[in-house]
Amino acid sequence: MLDYNNKNFVLMVEDLTVSFDGFKAVNDLSFYVEPNECRVIIGPNGAGKTTVLDLICGRTRATSGSITFKGQNLLKMREDQIVHAGVGRKFQTPSVYEDLSVFANLEISYPKGHGVFGALFFRRDAAVRERITEIAEMVFLTEHLGQKAAFLSHGQKQWLEIGMLLIQDPELLMLDEPVAGMSVAERRKTADLLNRIIADRSVIVIEHDMGFVADIATRVTVLHQGQVLSEGSMEHVQNDPKVVEVYLGH
Ligand code: ADP
Ligand code: MG
Numbered sequence: 341m342l343d344y345n346n347k348n349f350v351l352m353v354e355d356l357t358v359s360f361d362g363f364k365a366v367n368d369l370s371f372y373v374e375p376n377e378c379r380v381i382i383g384p385n386g387a388g389k390t391t392v393l394d395l396i397c398g399r400t401r402a403t404s405g406s407i408t409f410k411g412q413n414l415l416k417m418r419e420d421q422i423v424h425a426g427v428g429r430k431f432q433t434p435s436v437y438e439d440l441s442v443f444a445n446l447e448i449s450y451p452k453g454h455g456v457f458g459a460l461f462f463r464r465d466a467a468v469r470e471r472i473t474e475i476a477e478m479v480f481l482t483e484h485l486g487q488k489a490a491f492l493s494h495g496q497k498q499w500l501e502i503g504m505l506l507i508q509d510p511e512l513l514m515l516d517e518p519v520a521g522m523s524v525a526e527r528r529k530t531a532d533l534l535n536r537i538i539a540d541r542s543v544i545v546i547e548h549d550m551g552f553v554a555d556i557a558t559r560v561t562v563l564h565q566g567q568v569l570s571e572g573s574m575e576h577v578q579n580d581p582k583v584v585e586v587y588l589g590h
Contacts, residue, residue, distance in 0.1 A: 356405035367566035383563035428510030
């Protein structure tokens with residue numbers, strides 16, 4: 341087991357349970373995420389992976405347990421408050437504004453209400469523009485800033501959505517199967533993107549592509565029937581007979 345003593349965790353999930361009409365989709369689950377960590381959650385279909393993200397972002401209410409993000413109890417907060425606290429979440433299907441340009445998609449995602457610029461809108465505009473340029477470059481979309489999102493490839497839409505989350509500078513970013521439907525080249529670039537962004541935040545990724553997992557994971561948590569089946573380095577979980585039996589062996 342990993343030694344979790346004396347660590348400053350960004351996220352602590354403890355004894356978390358959610359019951360849907362008596363069925364425990366997440367069952368007494370505990371895991372801990374460190375700063376600058378890319379945690380990958382793997383496991384068979386129906387293991388409870390997406391439900392864990394739903395619980396963290398406040399979309400689904402827990403039956404019992406606790407979720408602590410930077411010392412704040414997320415179970416007491418609404419979805420918008422959780423976003424405001426610094427948790428960004430990307431769903432499985434991209435949800436960008438198809439009729440708007442890449443630039444406009446990033447612009448509307450820029451956090452509102454940062455009072456530092458006061459009434460000096462032109463200064464805010466310049467700061468927003470600079471940030472959009474920076475994010476576009478990060479997500480490989482510099483050349484597409486003026487293009488309607490509708491004309492982007494599926495992979496580029498996924499990147500745009502990641503950019504729309506990054507512009508809010510979340511301290512924890514959660515991605516549900518971000519490379520599904522991407523080409524090999526796009527997967528490689530996405531791995532590179534994730535490896536860069538963990539310099540400033542923690543990331544939780546749900547993923548099935550084990551090659552991709554190997555490229556990004558700091559640590560892997562294997563979920564099975566709403567519980568942790570195994571946890572540790574990629575090598576550790578890959579060689580764990582329990583994991584081979586319920587997941588990797590298939
Ligand atoms: P995974 O993402 O690992 O494939 P999910 O978290 O989507 O799994 O689902 C885990 C289990 O919980 C599944 O059996 C699913 O049918 C069930 N489930 C998820 N959300 C709900 C819900 N809102 N109501 C009832 N059952 C649900
Ligand atoms: Mg899922």
